Amino acid sequence: METSVSPSPIVPGAWPLLGHVPRLAPDPLAFFHRLSDHGSVVRIRLGNRPAYVVTRPDLVRRLHLADQRLFDKGGPLIEKSRLFLGNGLATCPAADHARQRPLMQPAFHSTQLARYTGIMQECVAEVTGSWQPGQVIGLNEEMHRITAKVTSRTLISAVEARPAAAQMARALPEILRGLYWRMVIPGSLFPRIPLPVNRRFDRQMRLTRHVLDQVVSHYRATTTDYGDLLSMVITACEEEADPQQAIYDQVVTILMGGVETTAATLVWLLRLLDSHPHIRQRLMAEITGTLGGRPPGHSDLPHLPYTQQVITETVRLYPAGWIVSRSTTADVHWSEGHIPADSDVFYSPYALHRDPELFPDPEAFVPDRWSPEQVTPAQRQAFFGFGVGRRKCIGDVFGVTEATIAVAAIVGSWHLEHAGPVTDRPLIGTLLMAPPTRMRVQRAVHA
Structure with a gap:
């Protein structure tokens, strides 16, 4: 004291x-x-x-x-x-967190991440494989497609349950929009007003609960060990007072963290690369030099340090969790x-993250500030993109791995440039999101 x-x-x-x-x-x-x-x-x-x-x-x-x-x-x-x-890892009080985290940790162990990278690469290839040179894409929607596929398939690998997982991922934007308005408007009256935002929120909440209950019932009824995140969550929650509610709370927490936050980071990163061509060129040189045109895999991650610096700098400038x-x-x-x-x-x-004493020229996009030669202990300790301490995001390594795989695959094969008016003003909500962004895609030209 x-x-x-x-x-x-x-x-x-x-x-x-x-x-x-x-x-x-x-x-x-x-x-x-x-x-x-x-x-x-x-x-x-x-x-x-x-x-x-x-x-x-x-x-x-x-x-x-x-x-x-x-x-x-x-x-x-x-x-x-x-x-x-609900009472998932992101929102539960400390006493519950001390019990829940050790039970959930095996699902995010490094041995599991090695398995997930193949799924990540597959999902990125599915989305980008539909792109055509000269096509104008909605970047926000395309990155959401990637992260929704990745999270859905790592969470629920049973082929027969994949449509249900995709349904839950599609419900997230409307749920988060409704949550934000409940946060900024105090009192209990607003949720009862039959506004479109409230009706959509209630409808998507009911849908998510119904779909997840069906999937969990299917998993419990079968003897198949799918070895996915949901299987591990079900096992971790069996001793809870209300296992079904506990499973729901953890699954929707994983969905929000895995889909929305990583998608937001990817959108911001690709926008920044278009306005910083010298950084894009250096990034492409690392990716092509490491991969030689093949898809990225788990063993490539240690050989993509600049890629990970670009991701860290993007999260510094635009942390999805902008307020805690x-x-x-x-x-x-x-x-x-x-x-x-x-x-x-x-x-x-x-x-x-914009303290000029810790981060000189704080509004500038400078991935090199995270290089081993330049980064300082004070800067590392002032980075809160994934939290800190016991409540640090359990999926931080998962998210960075997913972003690294996606960036390596996209930048190694495609050149994206803005197609239309550009605004850098973030959209404030439950999370910090990029404004709607349209980009034209062309095949990457390697030097």
């Missing part, structure tokens, strides 16, 4: 009744980015409810590591996310500011 404790400064500009919402709503990314000007731990108001924002990377690490017992999964973002994700919330379990006495028990606490990886 710190011996000298000062109150957390209040960010100016709050409105009566509405608090800082009128300043936050038009541009949440800019709002959270500016908060570091007011202190390391600052207080804002969301309506009449106070909330605290941590703006320094070292304090975020302290929150997750040294003082993790004082901060649990909670706050309005988590509470609303539980409408869809916690709830304090007791009074927090830091010299940088006091946070009372039962308070909502936020931090923004998007803002933290």
Whole structure:
């Protein structure tokens, strides 16, 4: 505990009744980015409810590591996310997480990832195999197709259940859109209003639950060991008080993490390559030099370091999880500011990744900042693209592996360039998404 404790400064500009919402709503990314000007731990108001924002990377690490017992999964973002994700790994409290994570970890062991890379390569080839030179594609939709196929097939390998897995993946965008509006509009009235966004949300939630229940029943009724993620999830959840609910919670968590976050990263990355041709050329040189025109495999991953630097830099600039919330379990006495028990606490990886003291020229796309020769320990510790500590994303290696396979396959064979107006303004929702992007595809020309 710190011996000298000062109150957390209040960010100016709050409105009566509405608090800082009128300043936050038009541009949440800019709002959270500016908060570091007011202190390391600052207080804002969301309506009449106070909330605290941590703006320094070292304090975020302290929150997750040294003082993790004082901060649990909670706050309005988590509470609303539980409408869809239930009590899965991404949203469960610490006590449940300590029990769940060891049970789920085998599904993401390195030996399993080696098996998954073949599926990843197959899915990328299926999607890009339909492209024709000169064709204009919807990049967001095509990357979603890739990650939905990968996640569906690694999660549910039974051929007869693949259509069900694809159905669940297609339901995700509408569910996430409905969740976002429930997060930003306080109170219990909004979900009851028969708006199109609410009707679509309710319909897709019912569909996802119905389809998954059918698939789980099929898996339990057969003696076949499919050796896929769902089989391992079913085994891990058998001792839970409500196994069916526990399975549902973990499966939809895997779906959201595996489909939406990786798709968003791939869209941003391919957009960035089009506006940075020198980086694209260097990336292609590594890919062609390593693969020689063949599809990427698991054994190639250690030989694609620049590819992985490009992915890391993309996630630094555009982390899918742009805002993170916690709830304090007791009074927090830091010299940088006091946070009372039962308070909502936020931090923004998007803002933290733009600290100019840690990341010079923070808005620039510079993959070399992650090279072994240039990256500093402070930069590594200020990167929160996949979380940190015990709550670090269980699928982080899966996601990076999938992105590496996809980038190597796409950039090694195709040249993508924007076909139409370009805007870099992200779409703010439950996750940070790229705006709709149309790109023309041509066969890659190798030097």
